[in-house]
Amino acid sequence: MPPKIVCRDVWKIFGRSPRRIFKALATESTPPAPPEGHIVAVRGVSFEVRPGETFVVMGLSGSGKSTLVRCISRITEPTHGEILVDGQDVLRMRPLELRELRRNRISMVFQHFGLFPHRRVIDNVAYGLEVRGVPRPKRRERAAQVLELVGLQGWEYHFPRQLSGGMQQRVGLARALAVDPDILLFDEPFSALDPLIRREMQEELQRLQATLHKTSIFITHDFTEALKLGDKVAVMRHGQIVQVGTPQELVLNPINDYVGAFVRDAPRGRVLTAQAVMTKCNPVPPPADRPTISAHTYLDDLLPLMAAYGDPVAVTDGNGFTIGHVDRAGVLKALIRE
The missing domain is CATH 3.40.50.300 (P-loop containing nucleotide triphosphate hydrolases)
Incomplete structure (x- = not known):
């Protein structure tokens, strides 16, 4: 689907002559500091939602x-740029x-x-x-x-x-x-x-x-x-x-x-998921004799299983296929702040 919101090279300069200041800042490879009385609040921002x-x-x-x-x-x-909402500027x-x-x-x-x-x-x-x-x-x-x-x-x-x-x-x-x-x-x-x-x-x-x-x-x-x-x-x-x-x-x-x-x-345990830290593999049917976890399982929720089960655990996608494995060492390493 096309993006709902698009911002392209959006600038906002406060002051008496924002257009003149924008031209000076946008054309210089090393932009000078804006003169006194002007504030560059937004500088060339682009993103899509x-x-x-x-x-x-x-x-x-x-x-x-x-x-x-x-x-x-x-x-x-x-001051400058393009802001599209459903394709309208x-x-x-x-x-x-x-x-x-x-x-x-x-x-x-x-x-x-x-x-x-x-x-x-x-x-x-x-x-x-x-x-x-x-x-x-x-x-x-x-x-x-x-x-x-x-x-x-x-x-x-x-x-x-x-x-x-x-x-x-x-x-x-x-x-x-x-x-x-x-x-x-x-x-x-x-x-x-x-x-x-x-x-x-x-x-x-x-x-x-x-x-x-x-x-x-x-x-x-x-x-x-x-x-x-x-x-x-x-x-x-x-x-x-x-x-x-x-x-x-x-x-x-x-x-x-x-x-x-x-x-x-x-809080890495509530941000990182099994998919982020797993060792990837080609999709295969899940094992019948071992526990499996969803790729979207947060590490905090994975810890009890890691504590109780020593072997690597299969990580499955939305279709139930194994797409990787996680083990205790990998989870603990991901949780440690370097």
Whole structure:
């Protein structure tokens, strides 16, 4: 399938003369530092997001990740580049087309909940439908359905101040889902939450994604969160993408010391799978006299079997064929942080 979102050579420069600064930076083999009064927030970023994929962009504060996600819906106007949504160039959209994109096809969930304090939960969730002109009974019916989906059934007629931070963020998520968008953009939505609530929200998002299969771009500065949520992860630094890969690829093969510093404390047992560490073989029928495990089994889940069973264990694919073997030494080596 063609990609849902494509970014090609996207730049965002803040200042009085961004176009002039872009031309100077883009044409030099060794780009000079931008002059005083200008900030290069995003520098030549390119990537693709497939339908139903969760693409996580992570980096330290000031790396440009939040600016990048705001460029996709043109909340922030890019200085240069191409941003395609279903093959349409967002940067060439007229105001009416852009309004339609934001109302119907893209929803955004922010770090700060942005709920209307004077409106009840159900009307906060229904706001996007209200903007569309959906009659009140229908939009409230839809809002109630989505609130049940995110676990807030029974809280429809409370005010935001009566909810905890985690519950308010669920309202923000429900508001984004109520309009049934194709694409969800998350700008560090859980960073203000307490650790336990944050973990609950991550698990809630995983549950919803398994059901709804939305195309998502998720911004975070937390590498553990990135590994947990992302099908693909892009690491940003100084406005540029340093490396893109699956969580396993980043953990096993960091491209440089910067990425290596992030992955050093990654929970390898919950990231690496049997397929990542197995000794490969040509597909053959599974053994009848030995245990087998799925290629997607995490190493943490494999440890009890490794402890109880000394011989190599066959790794099977989705069709039940053996595609490799893992042994105790290989699993332990993969778990050790070098």
